[in-house]
Amino acid sequence: MTSNSSSATPLLEVANVSKSFTMHLHGGARRDVLRAISFTAAPGEVVTLGGPSGAGKSSLLKMIHGDYHCPDGAIRIRHDDGVTDLASAAPRRILALRRHVIGYVSQFLRVIPRVSTLDVVAAAGREGGLAPDVASERARTLLTMLNVPGHLWALPPATFSGGEQQRVNIARGLIAPRPLLLLDEPTASLDARNRAVVVELIREKQRAGAAIVGIFHDEDVRDAVATRIVDVTRFAPAA
Amino acid sequence: MSGLHDQDEVPLLAVRGLAKYYGARRGCANVSFDLHQGEVLAIVGESGSGKSTLLNLIAAELEPDAGSVAYRLRSGETRDLFGMGEAERRLLFRTDWGFVRQDAAQGLRMGVSAGGNVGERLMMTGARCYGDIRATAGDWLERVEIDPRRIDDGPRQFSGGMRQRLQIARNLVTRPRLVLMDEPTSGLDVSVQARLLDLIRNLVADLGLAVIIVTHDLAVARLLSHRMMVMKGGAVIEEGLTDRVLDDPQHPYSQLLVSSVLAA
Numbered sequence: 001m002t003s004n005s006s007s008a009t010p011l012l013e014v015a016n017v018s019k020s021f022t023m024h025l026h027g028g029a030r031r032d033v034l035r036a037i038s039f040t041a042a043p044g045e046v047v048t049l050g051g052p053s054g055a056g057k058s059s060l061l062k063m064i065h066g067d068y069h070c071p072d073g074a075i076r077i078r079h080d081d082g083v084t085d086l087a088s089a090a091p092r093r094i095l096a097l098r099r100h101v102i103g104y105v106s107q108f109l110r111v112i113p114r115v116s117t118l119d120v121v122a123a124a125g126r127e128g129g130l131a132p133d134v135a136s137e138r139a140r141t142l143l144t145m146l147n148v149p150g151h152l153w154a155l156p157p158a159t160f161s162g163g164e165q166q167r168v169n170i171a172r173g174l175i176a177p178r179p180l181l182l183l184d185e186p187t188a189s190l191d192a193r194n195r196a197v198v199v200e201l202i203r204e205k206q207r208a209g210a211a212i213v214g215i216f217h218d219e220d221v222r223d224a225v226a227t228r229i230v231d232v233t234r235f236a237p238a239a
Numbered sequence: 240m241s242g243l244h245d246q247d248e249v250p251l252l253a254v255r256g257l258a259k260y261y262g263a264r265r266g267c268a269n270v271s272f273d274l275h276q277g278e279v280l281a282i283v284g285e286s287g288s289g290k291s292t293l294l295n296l297i298a299a300e301l302e303p304d305a306g307s308v309a310y311r312l313r314s315g316e317t318r319d320l321f322g323m324g325e326a327e328r329r330l331l332f333r334t335d336w337g338f339v340r341q342d343a344a345q346g347l348r349m350g351v352s353a354g355g356n357v358g359e360r361l362m363m364t365g366a367r368c369y370g371d372i373r374a375t376a377g378d379w380l381e382r383v384e385i386d387p388r389r390i391d392d393g394p395r396q397f398s399g400g401m402r403q404r405l406q407i408a409r410n411l412v413t414r415p416r417l418v419l420m421d422e423p424t425s426g427l428d429v430s431v432q433a434r435l436l437d438l439i440r441n442l443v444a445d446l447g448l449a450v451i452i453v454t455h456d457l458a459v460a461r462l463l464s465h466r467m468m469v470m471k472g473g474a475v476i477e478e479g480l481t482d483r484v485l486d487d488p489q490h491p492y493s494q495l496l497v498s499s500v501l502a503a
Contacts, residue, residue: 022489024490024491024495025491066480066482066483067487068483068487069489091465091479092278094480095465095480112437112462113433113437114433114434114437115437
């Protein structure tokens with residue numbers, strides 16, 4: 001079941017992971033999302049999750065990030081200290097992995113009241129281990145590259161457009177040098193010019209040796225960055 | 240990778256089998272958890288869920304019917320709170336613990352000036368030089384965004400949000416390692432809440448505080464906490480990483496709580 005075309009040691013190994021949701025408020029209705037999915041991602045790979053919306057791609061990324069329970073199977077992440085199975089790891093362990101190993105760009109920015117755009121991004125860098133001055137400098141560079149106008153940097157991003165918020169979110173997710181990157185439709189509300197910037201940023205991370213797992217709705221982005229496609233529908237539960 | 244190396248350190252606080260009954264009614268029962276330095280734990284639940292009882296047990300303001308609360312002192316020694324003498328425990332709470340209460344009137348000395356409220360904690364820990372105490376109190380007022388020129392005003396002249404910020408200054412001035420917070424933002428206007436939450440968030444991160452925060456507000460838990468415990472009927476029914484409890488709740492009651500929040 002493992003589809004691994006890379007010879008490098010995988011950084012991420014998803015092994016026999018299944019997921020279903022039990023909705024207790026709706027008579028205990030059960031929604032099966034994934035059954036026994038297995039794949040790996042090695043440094044320098046951009047593994048793209050394929051399949052129609054509702055196939056469980058976002059759920060899978062959320063499990064790898066620890067936002068969703070993983071009751072069946074294992075999600076093994078390799079780091080300097082060894083290997084951690086995220087499915088069974090304690091909250092502290094997951095938080096430590098998020099600081100140092102797992103970067104995540106979600107579809108929506110979770111805005112913190114009163115914090116400026118520049119600091120929203122720089123704080124993500126500091127949490128990832130960058131020195132404060134390096135984090136600020138890198139935040140400026142990323143926001144400039146992503147065409148977020150300078151006059152917005154001092155403002156909290158709460159009032160920004162969807163596309164602007166998404167670019168702030170991308171800057172947050174990419175600022176620290178984390179070896180595993182999870183990208184959930186990072187270009188969904190971006191124009192062609194900014195999509196091209198994101199493609200270049202992803203390639204830069206890839207060249208730096210990150211293992212990347214992403215969901216890309218835009219074909220041009222997917223074609224530009226994917227080194228391998230894992231079709232999630234192959235792991236759909238039988239109806 | 241420093242964050243990955245400290246997994247086995249001794250917890251700051253270890254709660255085991257804590258229980259309290261009010262006659263036949265269960266206040267809380269069978270509560271166990273560890274809290275490490277720098278960790279923020281939110282205890283959520285509705286009124287009567289037992290979350291305040293639990294906090295008051297940890298603060299030794301209630302006597303438990305069963306269980307223990309062990310705390311790692313600055314010396315490195317771990318002691319059971321209920322095995323300590325009253326004087327020793329009071330000294331610990333004044334120096335190494337803080338307790339920010341929902342009602343500022345309970346956490347502040349309402350008849351004493353802002354500077355006095357902050358300075359009093361310092362004097363309890365041995366500070367004697369009036370000039371130093373006043374200067375430190377002024378610094379802390381500034382840190383919690385209160386104009387230091389109001390150092391001689393009393394809390395009665397302050398708004399609700401300012402009183403809560405003063406309470407925070409009073410609690411943090413002795414650089415405690417553990418701070419308990421009981422609904423610190425409820426009863427405040429939303430804009431005032433946001434400012435207070437932002438302030439708490441920054442102070443907690445800057446000072447590396449361990450915090451136990453009781454709240455009924457899931458947005459507060461999301462913003463401030465790393466881990467969450469959901470209580471109902473005196474029992475912990477679900478616990479884990481805050482994001483996970485809120486994004487993928489397992490227990491029917493947790494699902495009800497999460498789905499009952501109006502998305503703004």
